[in-house]
Amino acid sequence: MNEQQIFNAVAAENSAVPTLLCGHCHSTLSRAKIFRTEGGELPNVNCQTIGYCSADDCGAVNCCDEAMSAFENSEQLLGLAS
Numbered sequence: 001m002n003e004q005q006i007f008n009a010v011a012a013e014n015s016a017v018p019t020l021l022c023g024h025c026h027s028t029l030s031r032a033k034i035f036r037t038e039g040g041e042l043p044n045v046n047c048q049t050i051g052y053c054s055a056d057d058c059g060a061v062n063c064c065d066e067a068m069s070a071f072e073n074s075e076q077l078l079g080l081a082s
């Protein structure tokens with residue numbers, strides 16, 4: 001009974017650095033809140049990259065796959081050191 005609605009993140013336009021916006025409230029998704037799924041976190045979601053909105057009254061889970069495909073350096077967005 002814990003059905004979670006997933007929104008599609010939106011790629012911000014006219015931004016100097018790759019930026020994703022929450023598909024629900026259009027707040028900027030913090031890089032720290034964007035994760036690659038290893039499989040299992042969200043079993044019913046077919047999404048490789050998810051972003052959690054940090055807006056107080058939103059908290060939406062965003063699928064970032066589609067939006068990230070708009071960026072050439074999507075790894076940069078993730079800020080992964082590996």
Ligand SMILES: [Zn+2]
Pocket residue numbers: 022023024025026027053054055058059060
């Ligand atoms: Zn949001």
